[in-house]
Amino acid sequence: MxxxxxxxxxxxxxxxxxxxxxxxxxxxxxxxxxxxxxxxxxxxxxxxxxxxxxxxxxxxxxxxxxxxxxxxxxxxxxxxxxxxxxxxxxxxxxxxxxxxxxxxxxxxxxxxxxxxxxxITAVAMTEPDAGSDLAAMTTTAVEDGDEIIINGSKTFISNGINTGLVIVAGRDPAIENPYAGLSLYLVEDGTPGFTRGRHLEKMGMHSQDTAELFFTNCRIPKANLLGEKGAGFSMLMAKLQQERLVCSIGAVAGAQLIVEEAIKVLKETKYTTGRSLTKTQSVQFGLVELLTDVKIGRTFVEKLVAEHMEGANVLTETVMAKFWTTDMLNRTVSKCLDYFGDDGLSEENLLARGFRDVRIMTIFAGTNEIMKMVAAGNLGL
Ligand SMILES: Cc1cc2nc3c(=O)[nH]c(=O)nc-3n(C[C@H](O)[C@H](O)[C@H](O)COP(=O)(O)OP(=O)(O)OC[C@H]3O[C@@H](n4cnc5c(N)ncnc54)[C@H](O)[C@@H]3O)c2cc1C
Known part of the structure; x- marks a missing residue:
């Protein structure tokens, strides 16, 4: 069903x-x-x-x-x-x-x-000294008449080079509570005071533009405040369930693609024994285990998607899904790479790029350690 x-x-x-x-x-x-x-x-x-x-x-x-x-x-x-x-x-x-x-x-x-x-849009939260801990953000947003002046720097921003419109998280330095002072602002490309820094070189996801963004006395109209002033933190939290479900389904789909591709190639490749590697029992067992993981992941995430669409709060299960599916994807690529041997390391192979690209998924959209922290907190541990 x-x-x-x-x-x-x-x-x-x-x-x-x-x-x-x-x-x-x-x-x-x-x-x-x-x-x-x-x-x-x-x-x-x-x-x-x-x-x-x-x-x-x-x-x-x-x-x-x-x-x-x-x-x-x-x-x-x-x-x-x-x-x-x-x-x-x-x-x-x-x-x-x-x-x-x-x-x-x-x-x-x-x-x-x-x-x-x-x-093309981007969202800029992370700073050189503020990643998981959003309360450590130092980018400031100060009202001045009909304008807001933004000062600070952001890093590792996806679509950072291509973006025409960035949602920037900044805080009012007059408000001591770092969560209560956080707001979200829309900054258009070309606004004076908004500049790019380095186009960052990463170990994977090479085709994705990830950049540093700088805001120096960057003035935007007050109308570019998103939502209520000071509601930035709760707005970010409110959207995370959806973001993490999208991330989890992408991880399951990626794992499925990789293991299916691996099976296809391994079946076709004859080894010294004259048989394909899929005729070796240990490899058969390994591939069955990987396919089982994909099925478990899909069933779990699809159930959460269905519940999310009915308006249910599945925050705890969603953080579980995010860390489990992205860990599973990394395990899957790594295991398939082992089965391919040196062929897996060739840049012509889907797995070489996949191995580099999927590594980030345990880090962005909230690191997997933070996912477990959130779950532990929600479970009252
Ligand atoms: C390719 C890429 C694209 C990205 N795109 C964006 C983007 O578009 N917008 C954006 O704002 N950011 C983006 N990021 C940044 C990403 O969101 C951060 O890397 C992530 O939030 C983690 O922050 P950090 O790297 O500073 O690690 P840190 O927060 O410094 O964490 C370092 C380590 O400490 C652990 N840790 C931290 N706090 C705790 C704790 N309390 N308890 C236990 N362990 C802890 C973490 O799990 C991690 O293992 C991107 C990053 C990458 C690599």
Whole structure:
């Protein structure tokens, strides 16, 4: 029995998206990996084809899709062997902040261009001395008449180079409680005082642009405050359940893709004995274990998605899913790499890039240690 009930519209969306990605995205993955960036034109093509911000109502450029659309998108993007086009981050993490907390004026101004791919968004929380501990953020946002002046620096910001609109977390230095003083602000590319630092070199996810962002007396209109002043922390927390579910489903889809690919290749490859490695019992057992992990992960995450769509609070289970699925994905790639031997290390192999790329997933969207801390706290341990 399927846990998630996909309609004909969902299935049609998946089919069209899968065909689009196979034609317009996957063939360019190697080039983008070398360029260390995805061209803005690829984002634009995604937008024009209707594959960005599908959950927005039609009036803002979307199709009013439910949460199954982000799930489908995360699954299909996981099959493209590239991580640079962070369309899920844009459509399903950043833009929902603007839709949920923006004023009507802000929504009309930005959302249609987010859906069309003309604006690529980013969210900037992390600072050189503030990662997991958001209370340690030092970026300040001070009101001055009709404007807000932002000062500070952010680092490891996904889409940092390509972005046209960043949600920046900053605090009012006059408020002592670091959580109560935190707010979210929209800063457009080109605003005086907003500059990029380094385009960061990472061990993996080479096609994804990750950058340092600097704000030096950066003045934005007061209207660019998202939601209530001081509500930044609770807004970030409110959206995390959804973000972590998207991350978990991407991890399960990635693990499934890798183990299925591995089985295909291992079946076809003859070793010195003249038999394929899948005829060796220890390898058979290992592959069965990996496939079992994928099935367990999928069942767990799909159940959480269904409950999330019914409005349930599944925060504790979601943090469990985030750490378990991303650990499982790393285990899967590592084990398949062992089975491939030296072939697995060849840059021509899907696994070499996969091994580097999936490593980050235990760190971003909240580190896996923090996930366990949150679960322990919620369980009253
Ligand atoms: C490729 C990439 C893309 C990213 N994109 C973005 C982005 O778009 N926007 C953004 O804002 N940030 C982004 N980040 C940053 C990411 O969110 C942070 O790396 C993450 O929050 C962890 O922070 P940190 O790296 O500073 O580690 P730290 O918080 O310094 O943690 C270091 C280690 O200590 C552990 N630790 C920390 N606190 C505790 C504790 N209380 N108890 C137990 N263990 C603890 C952590 O689990 C970790 O193992 C990105 C990072 C990468 C690598």
């Amino acid at each position: 399927d846990i998630l009930k996909y309609t004909e519209e969902h299935n049609d969306f998946r089919k069209r998206l899968s065909e689009f990605l196979a034609k317009e995205i996957t063939p360019y993955a190697d080039q983008w990996e070398k360029d260390h960036i995805v061209p803005k034109s690829a984002w634009k093509k995604m937008g024009e084809a209707g594959f960005l911000c599908y959950c927005l109502p039609k009036e803002y450029g979307g199709i009013g899709g439910d949460f199954l659309y982000p799930i489908i998108a995360a699954e299909e993007l996981a099959k493209t062997n590239q991580t640079g086009l962070m369309a899920s981050l844009h459509s399903d993490v950043v833009v929902p902040y603007i839709y949920t907390y923006g004023t009507e004026e802000i929504k009309k101004k930005y959302l249609p261009r987010c859906a069309s791919g003309d604006i």
